[in-house]
Amino acid sequence: MIIGLTGSIASGKSTVSKMLEALGYPIIDADMVARQVVEPGSETLKKIEALFGPEVIRTDGSMDREKVGALIFSDPARRKQLNDIIHPAIREEMLRKRNEYLTEGFRTIVMDIPLLFESKLQHFVDRILVVSVTEENQLARLMERNGLSEKDARARISSQLPMSVKEEGADAVIYNNGTVEETALQLDRILEQWQ
Numbered sequence: 001m002i003i004g005l006t007g008s009i010a011s012g013k014s015t016v017s018k019m020l021e022a023l024g025y026p027i028i029d030a031d032m033v034a035r036q037v038v039e040p041g042s043e044t045l046k047k048i049e050a051l052f053g054p055e056v057i058r059t060d061g062s063m064d065r066e067k068v069g070a071l072i073f074s075d076p077a078r079r080k081q082l083n084d085i086i087h088p089a090i091r092e093e094m095l096r097k098r099n100e101y102l103t104e105g106f107r108t109i110v111m112d113i114p115l116l117f118e119s120k121l122q123h124f125v126d127r128i129l130v131v132s133v134t135e136e137n138q139l140a141r142l143m144e145r146n147g148l149s150e151k152d153a154r155a156r157i158s159s160q161l162p163m164s165v166k167e168e169g170a171d172a173v174i175y176n177n178g179t180v181e182e183t184a185l186q187l188d189r190i191l192e193q194w195q
């Protein structure tokens with residue numbers, strides 16, 4: 001079974017993914033793959049440099065994530081241009097990793113894909129687990145974790161589909177508004193049902 005773990009920005013996907021990892025499930029994390037495919041010297045990073053200019057490349061050859069973030073989260077046209085370059089590379093690498101785990105004999109694999117609905121990747125997975133939060137908690141946690149102003153945090157939230165749309169498309173929802181322990185209990189219950 002391939003479990004697609006998703007939610008909105010700062011809703012708690014990584015928190016839930018760590019719990020799943022501790023339970024022994026292999027995790028394929030799209031955010032981590034997104035970092036791998038733009039390693040210094042990669043074809044994908046060369047395309048990003050051609051698109052946004054040399055100022056988004058640091059002196060050590062790595063991508064300046066802060067600068068790229070500032071460009072794309074406030075500008076839908078630029079976001080689409082970046083997505084068109086980087087998403088095919090992410091998808092290819094995620095499928096390669098999935099096949100590797102399947103060949104190794106793992107029967108349940110977790111794919112943590114923040115943009116599962118936005119990129120219409122529902123067909124990648126057998127079950128969709130959405131981690132949801134209230135907008136109030138989401139905003140507060142995002143501002144605190146990333147040190148963002150309210151305006152920048154709201155721009156990031158609005159760059160994704162509304163939480164309610166994701167909940168509607170879910171096979172199960174974890175409401176991550178209480179303690180982390182309460183979230184872990186919800187996860188246990190869902191896994192029990194699914195196994």
Ligand SMILES: CC(C)(COP(=O)(O)OP(=O)(O)OC[C@H]1O[C@@H](n2cnc3c(N)ncnc32)[C@H](O)[C@@H]1O)[C@@H](O)C(=O)NCCC(=O)NCCS
Binds near residue numbers: 008031066069114115
């Ligand atoms: C824009 C970038 C450089 C910002 O880097 P930064 O280190 O600040 O953030 P990080 O990569 O940890 O992403 C944090 C969260 O932002 C959200 N997010 C990232 N990219 C996007 C996007 N293109 N559209 C909407 N939301 C996004 C996701 O919820 C993600 O979990 C980076 O997110 C990136 O390369 N994005 C494009 C790849 C992508 O779409 N990744 C999302 C998973 S497929």
Ligand SMILES: Nc1ncnc2c1ncn2[C@@H]1O[C@H](COP(=O)(O)OP(=O)(O)OP(=O)(O)O)[C@@H](O)[C@H]1O
Binds near residue numbers: 179
């Ligand atoms: N139940 C909780 N109570 C308090 N803080 C929490 C809870 N769950 C998560 N957090 C905090 O909220 C922030 C966002 O959580 P997390 O990083 O797991 O979200 P995410 O969905 O993976 O985010 P992103 O999409 O940006 O990668 C983190 O700083 C995390 O420590």
